[in-house]
Amino acid sequence: EVLLVESGGGSVQSGGSLRISCAASGFTFSRYSMNWVRQAPGKGLEWISYVSSPSAMTFYADSVKGRFTASRDDAKNSLYLEMNSLRDEDTAVYYCARDVAVLRFFDHWGQGTLVSVSS
Amino acid sequence: QSLLTQPPSVSGAPGQRVAISCTGTSSNLGADYDVHWYRQVPGKAPTLLISANNNRPSGVPDRISGSKSGTSASLAITGLQAEDEADYFCQSYDRSLSGVVFGGGTKLTVL
Numbered sequence: 001e002v003l004l005v006e007s008g009g010g011s012v013q014s015g016g017s018l019r020i021s022c023a024a025s026g027f028t029f030s031r032y033s034m035n036w037v038r039q040a041p042g043k044g045l046e047w048i049s050y051v052s053s054p055s056a057m058t059f060y061a062d063s064v065k066g067r068f069t070a071s072r073d074d075a076k077n078s079l080y081l082e083m084n085s086l087r088d089e090d091t092a093v094y095y096c097a098r099d100v101a102v103l104r105f106f107d108h109w110g111q112g113t114l115v116s117v118s119s
Numbered sequence: 120q121s122l123l124t125q126p127p128s129v130s131g132a133p134g135q136r137v138a139i140s141c142t143g144t145s146s147n148l149g150a151d152y153d154v155h156w157y158r159q160v161p162g163k164a165p166t167l168l169i170s171a172n173n174n175r176p177s178g179v180p181d182r183i184s185g186s187k188s189g190t191s192a193s194l195a196i197t198g199l200q201a202e203d204e205a206d207y208f209c210q211s212y213d214r215s216l217s218g219v220v221f222g223g224g225t226k227l228t229v230l
Contacts, residue, residue, distance in 0.1 A: 047219035
C-alpha cells in the first residue's frame with residue numbers, strides 16, 4: 001500500500017523558517033517525481049513545488065520561488081520542503097503528492113501537515 | 120483567481136445526475152493539456168477521481184465520468200448518493216506558468 005506521511009508542521013512567526021518532511025513507503029520512491037501542494041484554511045488547492053526523479057530537478061510556483069526549497073533523499077524515502085521568510089499567507093495544510101509523470105497528475109496524497117504563520 | 124474556473128457549488132437530490140464544469144484557457148486546457156479531477160471530503164486529503172480527461176482509477180465507480188472539449192471540461196456524477204457530498208477540484212498543466220494549476224473547487228451538496 002502506498003503511504004505518504006507528512007510531519008514537521010507547526011506554528012512559526014512571520015519571517016521565520018520551518019522544514020517539513022514527507023516519508024514514503026509502499027512503492028519504489030526513487031522512481032517517482034514528487035510534489036508539494038498546499039491548502040489555506042477554507043480555500044482551494046495550490047501547487048507549490050515539484051521534485052523530479054532521479055535528477056532532483058525542481059520547479060516552483062511564483063508564490064514561493066526564492067523562499068522555499070524542495071529536496072529529496074531517496075536513501076531515506078523522504079521528501080522535504082525548507083520554508084524561509086514565511087508570511088501570514090503561507091498558513092496552510094501542506095500535502096506531499098506522488099506524480100505519475102512530469103507535472104501530470106497526482107495519484108497518491110499524504111494526510112497533510114498544518115503550518116501556521118503568525119505576525 | 121484560478122486559471123481554471125469552476126462553479127462554487129452545485130447540488131442535486133439522491134439518484135439525480137449532476138455535472139461540474141471546469142473552464143480553462145488557451146494556455147492550459149486549450150493547449151491540449153489533460154484535465155484531472157480530485158474529490159476532497161472536508162478534513163481529509165484529496166483523492167484522484169478522474170485522470171487524463173476520462174480515466175477512472177481502480178475503485179472509482181462507473182457512475183462517475185469525465186470529458187473534455189477545447190477549453191472546457193466536465194465531471195458528471197449519476198445516481199447521486201449521500202457519500203458523493205464533497206469538494207471537487209479540476210487540475211491541469213499551464214504552459215504560461217510552467218506549472219500545475221487547480222480550479223477553485225466546487226462544493227457538491229446532496230439534498
